[in-house]
Amino acid sequence: MNMLDKFVNNLEEIIIYIMMAYMTIMNFLNVLARYVFSASFSFTEELTVTVFVWVTMMGIALGFKRNVHLGMSFVVDHCHGKTKALLILFSGLCSLAFTAILLIYGTQMVQDQMTMGSTTPVLGMPQYVQGLAMPVCAVFIAYHVIGITYKLMKDALNEEKTDGGAAL
Numbered sequence: 536m537n538m539l540d541k542f543v544n545n546l547e548e549i550i551i552y553i554m555m556a557y558m559t560i561m562n563f564l565n566v567l568a569r570y571v572f573s574a575s576f577s578f579t580e581e582l583t584v585t586v587f588v589w590v591t592m593m594g595i596a597l598g599f600k601r602n603v604h605l606g607m608s609f610v611v612d613h614c615h616g617k618t619k620a621l622l623i624l625f626s627g628l629c630s631l632a633f634t635a636i637l638l639i640y641g642t643q644m645v646q647d648q649m650t651m652g653s654t655t656p657v658l659g660m661p662q663y664v665q666g667l668a669m670p671v672c673a674v675f676i677a678y679h680v681i682g683i684t685y686k687l688m689k690d691a692l693n694e695e696k697t698d699g700g701a702a703l
Contacts (some may be wrong), residue, residue: 540682542598547675551593554586569700581655585665593670599630601677602687619691627684634677 561579569575598604611622645666653662 547593547597551590554590558583558586577657581657588665589668592668596672596675596679599676599683620688623684623687623691626702627680630680631677634673634680635651638670638673645670674691
């Protein structure tokens with residue numbers, strides 16, 4: 536694993552851990568304040584929703600990194616060698632196409648939010664802080680799609696070499 540991989544992998548996980556800890560602590564304190572003092576922190580809901588959007592998008596990237604997303608693998612699992620590698624490549628290209636859509640339309644959405652000056656109702660925080668999760672995490676997703684597609688294709692081609700290309 537090279538330095539860039541280690542940095543990206545650790546960065547994503549650290550960000551997710553910090554954000555999940557924030558959401559847990561703030562929601563606990565808000566519930567506690569509501570029941571003990573009969574008053575809640577109005578800002579926590581806005582920040583928690585924003586953090587939740589970021590955690591969700593970062594989680595998608597992490598899912599690609601770990602190759603744990605659900606997929607229709609019945610056909611791929613019954614293929615070997617070059618055929619399997621081609622199907623994996625096709626799947627990777629489809630994932631990259633979807634990621635490109637996230638990046639393009641996410642960037643457009645953020646630009647629109649900046650142009651309109653959209654803010655959140657309670658804190659007046661710029662709405663694009665939440666919207667940035669889509670294009671920023673699309674870059675992480677694309678990075679992992681390329682990495683996992685390469686690894687799976689390499690494994691499929693090595694599988695063909697080790698078993699002599701014979702079907703199991």
